Amino acid sequence: MNDTRRTRAVLGILLLISLAMITIDYRGGDDSPLRGLRSFGEAIFGPIEGAAAAVVTPVGHALDTILGSPGAHRRINRLERENQRLREQLRAQQIDKTRAEQLNRLLGTAGLGRYRIVAAQVISAGEGVEETVSIDAGSTDGVRTDMSVITGDGLVGRITQVGPASSTVLLATDAASAVGGRLEGSGEIGVVRGTGRRSGSSLTFELLDSTVEIKPGQRIVSFGSQGDRPYVPGVPIGTVTKIERTPGSLTRTAIVRPFTHFTGLDVVGIVVAPPKKNPRDAVLPPVPKTSAPAPPPKASSPPPSSPPAAPSAQSSASAESTEPTESPRSRRPRRSPRPGD
Template identity: 65%
Template sequence: MKDTRRTRVVLGALLVVALAMITIDYRGGDDSPLRGLRDVGATVFGPVERVSAAVVRPVGDTFDSITDAPGERRRADRLERQNQRLREQLRALSLDKDRSAQLQRMLGTAGTGGYKVLAAQVISAGQGFEDTVTIDVGSRGGVTRDMTVMSADGLVGRVTRVGPATATVLLATDQTSSIGSRLEASKEIGIVQGRGRRGFGGGGGTPLRFQLLDATAPIAVGQRIVTLGSQGQRPYVPGVPIGVVERIDRSAGGLTRTAYVRPFVRFTSLDVVAVVVAPPKQDPRDALLPPKPPPPAPSTSPSAHPSATPTRGKRPEARPSGTKSPFTRPSRGD
């Protein structure tokens, strides 16, 4: 179409007419004189509008999703990082509470025994043939070789190697470990030896072996064992709880008696420990042992029912005359 003066006049006139019709229709509302024309337009162009909207909407949604995808992805990544930080903070808070409780228990145990201790944390476990762990204190903190290491529950082991900021602890479960020990409430002594990792296998849970030096001395399942103490208080101070006798080797004819011991310490989950930097002034003996569990309540046997048979030598009581026995059948005349 050529852009002529006549064409522009026609388009202007049509625009004026359209604006006038819109104004009249808007002001008239439901009583508008153009209502019929509006209904005809809606009937004619409504289906076309719906079809075009159905065609255009998916295209628009796809375009919006493409343009918004980078922003949504960044938002999702940001939320995921925030959630991860919150989870880590919750774990750290729970871990700190647990470590604080362990530390309080350990300081209480050390105070009861009269030990001067240096708190430490296990930072790694040995991967070789030895049962060892590494702790986060060393010579700068006053740690030296052959110091006793304990936890709130009992004996952990002894220091074997020391660095400026770390130290290596040989666990009591190591096969080369040998600890002078004593039975509770007794003067009977022996040696606790480690059985290594094999002591944890097979559900046995007895990684320690106790050899009583006197083969005739009494020993029973359930007795507890504490450290005897080394000469010069190194590498082991006296009175540290070791474990409970769970099984006794009954083989006869040996020079010693052997028992298998379940330790008080869970060596597979060590965390907060203490290095004994100064021994007690006197042997605490059994003061650090935990309270014994109460004995099981005796089972109540059912009450005996009285026998219907009269006791020998006693005659049954005579029944009053006229009283029928519940065990006799009435006579035919009754």
């Protein structure tokens, strides 16, 4: 018991001395009377402290890494998920904007032609011999076989198979596709056929009358089928780019560039009710106006010639002076001839 009290007393005294020395050293600053003692302590205990830090610091960092690794991984995973979500939102916004533009064009085309449509989206492209796509509209949406399919740009094809929630569309570019077409303006009819290629010049147009003149730049619309199925009239098909002349053939064939971009189909419309009146060329986009050449500059007319000036008195006098006058000798009377002359 006595040793415990003595130990406590010694510790208390040492603690008071330490506090007093700290206070004196702090208040003294650079002029502290304990400056030498402080320098002595730093010289002795500084290397020991540095060695202890060199050993303890890596261990502490390793422990922090081990203990904090799960939390860091969770934060990294959370940030990666957040970035992925933001990228998907941005992509979805861009896709929605593009689809909204396509839908607006589709509704504009349907309004011009007075077509009643059901909008749908292409969900897959067919693989095999036929060129087809699948859309997310079916019999529950009023879709039936042999209905025309269009976009805001022009004709896509016709419905060949119908399910409850999806349908199959045979594209106009398929080699087995044949659509009645009509030339803009003239009304001459022919058959538009697919060539089996979705890109480039993928359609041909055969005129029924080989004597009809056809030239590049003319546009073609659908002629329409009997009962408006499978093709309704007035749907833009494409523009003539080249004329092929086959010797001995009874028809004339033209290469047609389609209005529809078949390799980028997304939003389409199924015509569930045809127009009451044939729209003819009303659905075609307006022809871009070319600027008329400036008229040539008018040639400047020469200045009007001034009337001849009246002769002056001096010039009249000089003119009169130039006239021949009879000399005085010539004015003398002639002598009459004498006899014998």
